[in-house]
Structures are given as structure tokens and as C-alpha cells.
Amino acid sequence: MKSVIVIPARYGASRFPGKSLARIQGRPMIQWVWEAACKSRLTEQVVVATDDDRIADVAAKFGADVVMTKKSHRSGTDRIAEVADKIPAQLYVNVQGDEPLLSPSAVDDLIRAMMESPRVPIGTLAHRIESEAEWLSPEVVKVVCNRHQEALYFSRSPLPFQRAFNSKARLLRHVGIYAFRARALAHFVSLKPSALEIAESLEQLRALENGMVIQVIETKYRCLGVDTPADLARVETTLRRQARATSTRKAKRKKK
DSSP states (O other), X not given: OOEEEEEEEOSOOSSSTTGGGOEETTEEHHHHHHHHHTTOSSOSEEEEEESOHHHHHHHHHTTOEEEEOOTTOSSHHHHHHHHHHHSOOSEEEEOOTTOTXXXXXXXXXXXXXXXXXXXXXXXXXXXXXXXXXXXXXXXXXXXXXXXXXXEEXXXXXXXXXXXXXXXXXXXXEEEEEEEEEHHHHHHHHHSOOOHHHHHHTOTHHHHHHTTOOEEEEEOXXXXXOOSSHHHHHHHHXXXXXXXXXXXXXXXXXXXX
16 A cells, blocks of 8 residues: 655744744754654655745755645645645655654554554544643644544543543543545545634544544654744754763663
């Protein structure tokens, strides 16, 4: 089964214009995402999908396959559907262009789950919520599932409701990486935005409102997306911390 990772990237993000080209340790953020995606063992191709010549030029220079898409697209999913018209595959994985610390193994877990469940139209990831602040935050998208790990609902509100936060409860935070089968992707983008989608500002609710199944695969990968310059600073801090930890491990191995 051919799978293609598509990284939709636009320049005009409202909270952080040009963030795809923001520098992290000397490299543009979109390059960090692309390099991580290329480490996936279960995908045949990684594509940057953009409507902006600046992003396209930078991506081409670091070696990415680039597909220019229409400026009129409402979402990254619409952009991916245009890529699907140009690059045939059975599975398309939507990786956000603002995830510089993307885990290739988490992407592979999602692709593998879709391979093992050929009737599932859409798959996505979620991880456990660890704090009350995370559970309460409207910036954190929560998901609840049925016994088959199929999504029942996504919300920015605390979900499910609890009178008091219980860290031992199975509370899940949605990770915005999706895998679409080709037919499901075409069907999804043919649908009009739904009432719940508009209310919550979550396009995955369009799929649920129209009876499409979304399989939720639990992961330990905790995403650190970049929506603001402050998020970019957090990513750089995390990278420095990781570099120090790696250096310490190497030093300990040399002593042995």
C-alpha cells in the first residue's frame, strides 16, 4: 500500500505569519518537519504542499518534493486533496508544517494501524492528558472514544466532564496528524463545513457529523506545535535540553 506524507504549509498564519520559514538553529521550521517525516519507514514519499513561492523555493533548495496548490483552499486537508489528484496513493498522511519535533515512529504507528485495518477510512493519534491545566485549556483538543477506539467526539472543552480532575482517568489529547484513505479524503473534502465543526473550529467534526469513522491510535508522542513566537522559543529550549541529555549519555558511555 503506497502511503504519502503531505506537509501543508502556508505563509499567512494569522498568529505567526511566515512561521514555516522561521529559523530554528539555523534551519527553517518546514525543513525540520520534512526531515523528521522523511525518517518514516512506512511511507514512499514526503511532499510539501504550499501556495506560496517563498516556501516552495526554500523547500526545493533543501531537497523536498513540492506541489504548488491553490490559494483558495480553506484548510490543509483541502490542500492535501489537491496533492492526491496529482500523486496517486492509497493512503495520505497529513503532517502539520508547524511540528518541528515530529516523531517519525508515531507517524509509522499511525500508518501501520491503517495497514492492519483496511476498512478504516481515517486514522489519527492521541496521547494521555497529564495535568488539569492541559485538560481545561481550550487550546488543547480533547477526544473521547468508544470501545473500538473510534472517536465519538472532539472538543476544546474539558472532555469528558468530571466534577474534579482525576489524573488516573483515561483522558486523551488529540494529536493533529491524520491518515486518510484516498476515497475517504475525496469524500471528506466534498462535504460542506458542518455545524459542530464551525462551533468548535475543528474540521474533524465534519467527518463525524457525516458518519465517517475516525480510528484513534494512542501514542506517547507529545506534540509541541508552533503557533506563536513563544512556542518557537519553547521548541529551541527543548532542543537544547535534548542536546545536553545526548551529550551526557555519550560522556557516560565513554567512561565505561
